[in-house]
Amino acid sequence: xxxxxxxxxxxxxxxxxxxxxxxxxxxxxxxxxxxxxxxxxxxxxxxxxxxxxxxxxxxxxxxxxxxxxxxxxxxxxxxxxxxxxxxxxxxxxxxxxxxxxxxxxxxxxxxxxxxxxxxxxxxxxxxxxxxxxxxxxxxxxxxxxxxxxxxxxxxxxxxxxxxxxxxxxxxxxxxxxxxxxxxxxxxxxxxxxxxxxxxxxxxxxxxxxxxxxxxxxxxxxxxxxxxxxxxxxxxxxxxxxxxxxxxxxxxxxxxxxxxxxxxxxxxxxxxxxxxxxxxxxxxxxxxxxxxxxxxxxxxxxxxxxxxxxxxxxxxxxxxxxxxxxxxxxxxxxxxxxxxxxxxxxxxxxxxxxxx
Numbered sequence: 001x002x003x004x005x006x007x008x009x010x011x012x013x014x015x016x017x018x019x020x021x022x023x024x025x026x027x028x029x030x031x032x033x034x035x036x037x038x039x040x041x042x043x044x045x046x047x048x049x050x051x052x053x054x055x056x057x058x059x060x061x062x063x064x065x066x067x068x069x070x071x072x073x074x075x076x077x078x079x080x081x082x083x084x085x086x087x088x089x090x091x092x093x094x095x096x097x098x099x100x101x102x103x104x105x106x107x108x109x110x111x112x113x114x115x116x117x118x119x120x121x122x123x124x125x126x127x128x129x130x131x132x133x134x135x136x137x138x139x140x141x142x143x144x145x146x147x148x149x150x151x152x153x154x155x156x157x158x159x160x161x162x163x164x165x166x167x168x169x170x171x172x173x174x175x176x177x178x179x180x181x182x183x184x185x186x187x188x189x190x191x192x193x194x195x196x197x198x199x200x201x202x203x204x205x206x207x208x209x210x211x212x213x214x215x216x217x218x219x220x221x222x223x224x225x226x227x228x229x230x231x232x233x234x235x236x237x238x239x240x241x242x243x244x245x246x247x248x249x250x251x252x253x254x255x256x257x258x259x260x261x262x263x264x265x266x267x268x269x270x271x272x273x274x275x276x277x278x279x280x281x282x283x284x285x286x287x288x289x290x291x292x293x294x295x296x297x298x299x300x301x302x303x304x305x306x307x308x309x310x311x312x313x314x315x316x317x318x319x320x321x322x323x324x325x326x327x328x329x330x331x332x333x334x335x336x337x338x339x340x341x342x343x344x345x346x347x348x349x350x351x352x353x354x355x
Contacts (some may be wrong), residue, residue: 016066016081024065025083028058031124038120044113051101053117056109058088071110075103129188146245149182149225150192150209152201166196179204201229210238219244223329233287233295240297240328250324256302257285277320280304286326301327 016024032054039045039053062084063074078084079099085091092100156175157165165174179193179201192215193208209215216238223245231251239246250256262281281304286297306320 016062020065021081021084024061025087027128028061028084028087031057031121034124035117035121038117041120042114042116044117048109051105051109053113055088055090055101056106056113057117057121058084058090059106071106072103075099075106126188126190145185146222147184147225148219148222149184150179150205150230151182151227152177152179152204152229154178154197166198177201177204179208202232202235205230205235210235216242216244223247233291233297234293236286236297236328237295245327245329247325247327247329250302250326254286255288255291258302259283259285259298275308275310276305277307278303278305279322284326297328299328301330303327 035054035057036052044053059075059078062078062081063071066074066077068074068077078090079097085099090099090101092098154175154177165176175197177195177197177199178191179195181190181192182188183190193204195204199207209219219239220243224239225247228249228251231248231254236246260283262283264278264281280302282302284300284302286300287293287295289296303325305323305325307323308320309318311317
């Protein structure tokens with residue numbers, strides 16, 4: 001039977017590298033005031049004298065960075081990290097090599113401490129990670145630094161635990177839809193909207209991006225990559241007016257008028273082994289005045305490419321897939337060469353087909 005309190009383990013079995021533990025101990029010192037302020041704002045310390053929110057978060061951060069399959073194992077190994085024990089204040093005053101809080105207290109706090117505690121803490125941690133990522137971003141990387149990829153994902157929630165969700169005919173579809181921005185230069189996601197499944201991608205985009213002047217202004221000079229779920233000419237018009245570039249796939253029913261054919265770029269054999277072959281590069285006009293919105297977009301770029309999927313072990317050679325990519329940018333050739341030279345090309349076949 002597992003003990004109810006921590007038992008020190010050999011350093012090699014801790015599950016977190018020594019360099020990471022030292023970094024975490026330093027970060028925890030700066031994080032303490034943030035956690036205490038967040039705990040005070042939501043009453044997270046009510047009826048708790050010894051196991052504070054700061055100490056609770058120290059254990060959870062260690063568990064998140066470790067390779068342990070269970071929280072109980074992380075709890076036991078935490079006692080072997082003297083620096084973290086000192087930084088968290090979880091040591092015992094009698095000098096015993098055990099933590100000053102039992103595992104049952106930790107488990108109970110996970111279910112009783114308000115989740116609002118993490119709101120201010122997550123914002124602080126995200127700012128710290130972004131700061132570190134910007135310092136590692138190579139200079140002269142304009143394309144990668146300006147890219148923002150938007151997509152949505154579905155998170156299933158239990159109706160028993162999330163009774164605030166609206167009723168659905170199919171309970172298995174109960175959950176929330178999360179709109180996310182991904183910054184490839186930082187490899188960080190950013191949640192821009194959280195809605196029920198009754199709101200589709202276009203409606204959420206109108207509310208969280210196009211309908212938010214501050215967020216739209218923050219996109220100025222950036223290039224947003226979107227899929228067909230967001231495709232709408234009125235949205236593209238508003239983005240261009242705000243100084244935002246767009247990369248997307250062509251909607252099957254989109255009316256396209258070719259203005260001119262451009263020279264086709266030869267394949268790059270050193271980029272993904274020549275899997276991408278550009279078939280056509282054209283200057284086009286999107287839409288016609290006869291549509292319901294009457295929006296016509298001129299001077300856009302349509303790149304058609306055949307992309308061969310990666311070969312999987314034990315499978316036959318897959319047939320190439322054709323992609324038609326639209327963008328208002330005409331300066332991606334040199335940028336793509338630079339990304340290739342720096343070995344930082346974005347792993348997205350549609351984007352690599354451009355230029």
